[in-house]
Amino acid sequence: xxxxxxxxRPTLAAVAREAGVSSPTVxxxxxxxxxxxESTRTKVLAALEQLGYQSTHQRKHAEGRTxxxxxxxxxxxxxxxxxxxxxxxxxxASIDVxxxxxxxxxxxxxxxxxxxxxxxxxxxxxxxxxxxxSGFSTAQLSAxxxxxxxxxxIDPLNPPPSEVVSVGATNWAGGKEATEHxxxxxxxxxxxxxxxxxxxxxxxxxxxxxxxxMAGGVQIRPDYVMLDKFRPEHGIRSxxxxxxxxxxxxxxxxxSDSIGLxxxxxxxxxxxxxxxxxxxxxxxxxxxxxxxxxxxxxxTQPLQEMGRAALRAVLRLANNEELDSxxxxxxxxxxxxxxxxxxAAGDPEPEIPRH
Amino acid sequence: xxxxxxxxRPTLAAVAREAGVSSPTVxxxxxxxxxxxESTRTKVLAALEQLGYQSTHQRKHAEGRTxxxxxxxxxxxxxxxxxxxxxxxxxxASIDVxxxxxxxxxxxxxxxxxxxxxxxxxxxxxxxxxxxxSGFSTAQLSAxxxxxxxxxxIDPLNPPPSEVVSVGATNWAGGKEATEHxxxxxxxxxxxxxxxxxxxxxxxxxxxxxxxxMAGGVQIRPDYVMLDKFRPEHGIRSxxxxxxxxxxxxxxxxxSDSIGLxxxxxxxxxxxxxxxxxxxxxxxxxxxxxxxxxxxxxxTQPLQEMGRAALRAVLRLANNEELDSxxxxxxxxxxxxxxxxxxAAGDPEPEIPRH
DNA sequence: CTGAAAGCGCTTACAG
DNA sequence: CTGAAAGCGCTTACAG
Numbered sequence: 248x249x250x251x252x253x254x255x256r257p258t259l260a261a262v263a264r265e266a267g268v269s270s271p272t273v274x275x276x277x278x279x280x281x282x283x284x285e286s287t288r289t290k291v292l293a294a295l296e297q298l299g300y301q302s303t304h305q306r307k308h309a310e311g312r313t314x315x316x317x318x319x320x321x322x323x324x325x326x327x328x329x330x331x332x333x334x335x336x337x338x339x340a341s342i343d344v345x346x347x348x349x350x351x352x353x354x355x356x357x358x359x360x361x362x363x364x365x366x367x368x369x370x371x372x373x374x375x376x377x378x379x380x381s382g383f384s385t386a387q388l389s390a391x392x393x394x395x396x397x398x399x400x401i402d403p404l405n406p407p408p409s410e411v412v413s414v415g416a417t418n419w420a421g422g423k424e425a426t427e428h429x430x431x432x433x434x435x436x437x438x439x440x441x442x443x444x445x446x447x448x449x450x451x452x453x454x455x456x457x458x459x460x461m462a463g464g465v466q467i468r469p470d471y472v473m474l475d476k477f478r479p480e481h482g483i484r485s486x487x488x489x490x491x492x493x494x495x496x497x498x499x500x501x502x503s504d505s506i507g508l509x510x511x512x513x514x515x516x517x518x519x520x521x522x523x524x525x526x527x528x529x530x531x532x533x534x535x536x537x538x539x540x541x542x543x544x545x546x547t548q549p550l551q552e553m554g555r556a557a558l559r560a561v562l563r564l565a566n567n568e569e570l571d572s573x574x575x576x577x578x579x580x581x582x583x584x585x586x587x588x589x590x591a592a593g594d595p596e597p598e599i600p601r602h
Numbered sequence: 603x604x605x606x607x608x609x610x611r612p613t614l615a616a617v618a619r620e621a622g623v624s625s626p627t628v629x630x631x632x633x634x635x636x637x638x639x640e641s642t643r644t645k646v647l648a649a650l651e652q653l654g655y656q657s658t659h660q661r662k663h664a665e666g667r668t669x670x671x672x673x674x675x676x677x678x679x680x681x682x683x684x685x686x687x688x689x690x691x692x693x694x695a696s697i698d699v700x701x702x703x704x705x706x707x708x709x710x711x712x713x714x715x716x717x718x719x720x721x722x723x724x725x726x727x728x729x730x731x732x733x734x735x736s737g738f739s740t741a742q743l744s745a746x747x748x749x750x751x752x753x754x755x756i757d758p759l760n761p762p763p764s765e766v767v768s769v770g771a772t773n774w775a776g777g778k779e780a781t782e783h784x785x786x787x788x789x790x791x792x793x794x795x796x797x798x799x800x801x802x803x804x805x806x807x808x809x810x811x812x813x814x815x816m817a818g819g820v821q822i823r824p825d826y827v828m829l830d831k832f833r834p835e836h837g838i839r840s841x842x843x844x845x846x847x848x849x850x851x852x853x854x855x856x857x858s859d860s861i862g863l864x865x866x867x868x869x870x871x872x873x874x875x876x877x878x879x880x881x882x883x884x885x886x887x888x889x890x891x892x893x894x895x896x897x898x899x900x901x902t903q904p905l906q907e908m909g910r911a912a913l914r915a916v917l918r919l920a921n922n923e924e925l926d927s928x929x930x931x932x933x934x935x936x937x938x939x940x941x942x943x944x945x946a947a948g949d950p951e952p953e954i955p956r957h
Numbered sequence: 958c959t960g961a962a963a964g965c966g967c968t969t970a971c972a973g
Numbered sequence: 974c975t976g977a978a979a980g981c982g983c984t985t986a987c988a989g
Binding site for chain 1: 679700894
């Protein structure tokens with residue numbers, strides 16, 4: 248059980264000495280042969296781990312640094328994901344790194360356990376991993392860190408473990424700005440149709456919304472806050488419900504562009520004119536918001552820049568360089584388009600004056 | 603110069619015998635050492651090629667069949683590309699193949715020569731290559747074939763070399779169906795705003811359009827055919843030009859959804875109501891056409907299915923299985939939505955009766 | 958199930 | 974610039 252400190256990288260023979268067995272036995276373990284006693288296998292595996300043994304194949308791979316970064320999405324069926332991917336791809340193209348795209352949310356997907364995925368990423372010498380919204384639990388992310396695989400999370404749904412690097416946007420400030428815009432136009436009955444209650448980014452937007460209302464001296468009404476998935480259907484259902492209220496809102500702050508587009512579609516079916524009868528603000532700044540008719544006022548997130556920043560961070564981690572910060576927040580900004588205006592003049596306004 | 607038929611795969615020693623040199627010399631050539639006479643290097647390279655020698659690393663890679671397929675796009679800034687990618691990803695997820703996405707059209711992109719790309723694909727043991735619209739010239743595609751890399755082209759802009767497998771849609775039939783739909787509604791002044799003149803798919807759609815007009819007894823007017831990029835701006839510019847004609851069209855067949863959406867936007871600016879004043883049909887069947895207001899009538903291409911079919915074909919080629927056909931054409935179909943209707947009744951109609 | 962011995966395929970160090 | 978010889982790291986075949 249002597250600790251042999253070989254001059255260079257560990258060889259199979261060194262592992263054999265460490266484990267107190269012969270080389271052929273180690274060879275068998277590595278190659279997954281059956282004819283090895285379980286106790287021996289355990290000893291050998293421990294020695295492999297201890298010395299950090301890599302097969303010739305793995306070593307070649309690591310030296311060659313094939314330069315592949317793996318990007319994991321829940322799905323690519325949202326403009327949000329596509330824009331982030333485009334940012335990653337652009338950054339990758341400019342520095343000759345390759346991008347492997349993985350989608351975990353497909354019904355037919357083989358669901359790889361994170362441990363197996365981590366193993367594959369190690370075996371195949373990936374430079375690192377970018378995770379876009381959700382996908383992995385805190386425990387799963389920690390598993391990657393344990394194996395020293397650089398991981399960067401974009402806009403994490405749940406707060407990631409503190410040692411994981413994340414890239415996001417100033418969601419609180421964005422939510423505040425959207426709401427202030429509507430207040431500034433004269434709206435007082437402003438509803439929030441947002442994403443899942445558990446999602447970090449939704450909480451920040453919601454609290455930005457509430458902060459703006461409070462600062463504006465407007466009462467927060469629980470019946471004006473509808474939380475569910477970031478999907479058009481949620482916008483459709485929620486607008487229906489809000490319009491059925493005795494005192495329907497005159498403006499909607501939607502927690503995502505896709506929700507906002509759902510609101511637009513449903514408003515149209517209701518015969519509501521946008522922005523004359525109802526103002527709508529989205530969040531994300533996807534091209535769909537730009538191209539909708541009327542064009543959607545929205546809080547733009549620098550999605551491409553977020554993708555680029557994530558790739559840069561992964562590569563720095565892969566090179567063991569220092570990062571300025573474990574958490575990057577890029578600035579959002581409001582883009583005013585056609586879907587917002589002052590409320591109808593004749594609107595009965597049970598106004599509380601600003602104080 | 604004896605041809606040694608080793609029992610199994612070629613070893614370095616076999617290459618040495620074939621080239622009439624020693625093993626160390628071959629080793630040097632393989633590892634790119636400088637101290638080899640040029641004439642010797644040439645002989646050795648010939649022998650390597652001849653015997654199809656693979657380094658241990660390459661062999662490991664090939665055996666392990668890491669299972670990466672490379673997909674090359676011009677860009678991912680179009681709904682078309684994204685839908686194709688989603689098809690590829692879905693198929694890949696269901697059979698545990700990984701997908702590497704490459705985008706060549708970015709301004710900052712390192713432009714890899716196809717020879718270097720082919721080399722990389724060989725070295726890194728990719729299963730094959732899917733090329734989505736354009737990207738490679740005929741000569742470049744042939745380079746891949748020469749090196750026995752499975753290649754499938756989706757919707758080739760130019761007719762690919764006959765030995766390359768391609769996946770497309772029934773563009774001619776789709777163009778004909780779109781035009782017949784407009785004729786059936788009573789339109790006679792139908793313009794075509796299509797893609798690049800050189801693009802195969804555009805030619806097919808244009809000829810489908812012309813075939814329908816001829817069958818309907820409607821004169822083909824060259825001033826009603828506008829060809830340029832598959833982009834919204836082309837739709838905007840062309841509609842402007844068409845509306846300035848002494849006899850503007852009452853219906854537009856757009857060669858892509860993105861062109862169609864440009865037409866919609868420009869019509870709105872012009873104060874034209876859709877579909878009362880102008881009918882518009884798109885092509886592609888992207889979700890943007892579905893979500894536009896008014897929703898765009900379009901000829902749907904099974905883009906996801908095309909992505910799936912391409913991946914299936916690449917894997918069959920990689921396994922040396924037979925393909926049913928070198929060219930797959932999947933069926934398009936017309937989806938009627940809100941952007942088409944009968945022309946305004948009062949329309950002055952210099953009508954030629956159908957014969 | 959284990960390991961001494963032989964062997965394989967490639968690389969290295971160096972004499973010419 | 975080339976190759977005989979030694980060597981390295983791993984695997985294989987087989988005796989126990």
